[in-house]
Amino acid sequence: MSKKKVVSIEDRIPKLKQARKKKANRRLIFYLSIFFLLISIIVYLQSPLSHVHTIEVTGNKALSDKEVVEKSNLTTDTNIWMINQSEIQNAFDGNPIIDSVEVNRKLPWTVEIAIQEFKRVGYIKKESFFYPILGNGKVLSKLKRETISGDAPLLINFDDESTLNQMTTELMKLPQNIRSMISEIHWKPQDDNKNKIVLYMSDGYMVDGTIRNFAEKMKVYPSIVAQLNPKSKGIIHIGVGVYFESFEDKTKDKKIEETTAE
Template identity: 65%
Template structure:
């Protein structure tokens, strides 16, 4: 057959050639779009548009917003996509006032820091100032005040740091309705029991107890008082056995036994 008689399909069907060209153009546009999209992302990540613009702090009372932001290590030059939330939380957890913290992103430019601080369990008086004591035993020297509101007890006589910490941890475990009944906590260590404490209660009773398992035993305080005569006042002993000693009764035979728990004396 003569070459002159051979005709390509594309010449016979011009529309097929045009369709292939359009397909090639679409493919080129697709690849170019991806290319420019990736370039845009790189430019965005390198530009101030991806930087943190707002840092919001919630739940803090004792630590200022400025201090928390500074300790977080976050700045307005921090890329929000490069933020390592766990590292930021670990950095803030080193603050002794902060019990727990949660860091989260709020796109496009906001970081939220949710703080949970240790609660104030008492106050220590030094000279003319009252200093809050947190549930982990930390004394907030920077928050001294000339008076206190009485919502938390005065903590008196704790000259050894480890016993103050133990006492604060026990007070931190108490339900609010019971801790609100305590006016003062006095440390009264003896040779055979350095955990010994004496509590002055707002309802007029004294409580003779120890730091060890204090929170567990104080939870039954309301039920103990409910067993007593309304007008009777005295000392509730929460030591080896639980009993009530009236101010008006002197002899051991006049002591009123109350169902309770036993405790082992210890010097530690």
């Protein structure tokens, strides 16, 4: 009985053997590439290439860039991938100037610290210097200046801290365009009205009102002025009811139609 010779398919089809070899080579190259990629990542993370090179601080006015960076504890030795954003944000908790902090990576080597400070809503004068006041009533004693730019009102006679806080809270609620129209706010408490204030406006009018609900009533100031003769200046009363008192004839009987702010 004769034996049959077994011939492999690879011997019969040489091209198939060559194709399998190429496939094995490609697989080897793939695994080697993954291996060297992982090695490269490890080397990168352990080398100065992954360190922070630049720290950008934006949005800060009251705090200097140096103060913000020192508070964040970031340095050029910090690994950009090991930054704990929550930890940096928590470092600014309790700061009366800072409203919020956002930390962003800007690859390959830059970190941005975006500061949101409480808005400056006014100034207070002490001796011969002016100091900015934030919306939370904080007076920035480090930022004294000899003049003010007119972007926020000057608060006068606000010696009581509680009253100052109430006033700044109301100013925070005002749109910037109306707040910038107020030149001065004088606190003039009376026996029957401890919250009485008098405003001097940049357009020549005066406003007589109270701290309570001041923002709500003052938001309609542009609508009130639009009903008046621009040549006749006087006092706009926005306390109980709204009426205009001219400087010239001292009349108090011109009622003004109240407009509800949207």
